[in-house]
């Protein structure tokens with residue numbers, strides 16, 4: 023989903039549900055802490071493996087990151103819309119946030135699909151360093167937080183529901 027579209031949804035959501043803002047912000051701070059701990063476990067591994075990868079995961083589709091509404095809304099609790107973080111001189115096939123030195127998004131608040139490692143090499147290395155259990159525990163924590171946010175968004179991200187919420191019944195005469 024493009025950032026501009028997600029941003030429209032986010033602005034709409036916050037105007038309709040300002041009462042959820044505090045909860046989303048508290049959740050975003052927890053996500054930031056978890057992702058920071060994940061990076062400590064991952065950084066030396068990805069720095070070693072990713073430069074020589076034959077099918078780099080950030081170069082497989084020209085997406086605006088792998089943001090869902092859930093992780094975009096949480097991102098926006100801590101950071102401005104990342105429109106200016108798109109890499110200049112895009113190659114037409116990579117994620118728009120992939121710069122010369124890797125992902126240009128803040129390292130503590132990337133889209134969840136980007137931090138849930140699905141890469142065999144990285145998993146093997148986490149295992150070899152004895153870090154896989156710690157990483158899995160953080161990943162589970164992240165998923166649990168996500169699951170608590172989904173119900174807050176479920177009824178509001180659908181366009182039909184937006185329309186329904188704005189609907190004003192005709193005044194009977």
Ligand code: SF4
Pocket residue numbers: 068071072075076077078079080141142143144
């Ligand atoms: S995480 Fe895995 S798939 Fe992605 S670039 Fe690194 S080595 Fe390649």
Ligand code: SF4
Pocket residue numbers: 079080086087088117118119120121124125126127132133136
């Ligand atoms: S980690 Fe960053 S560059 Fe890679 S796909 Fe995710 S948002 Fe894009």
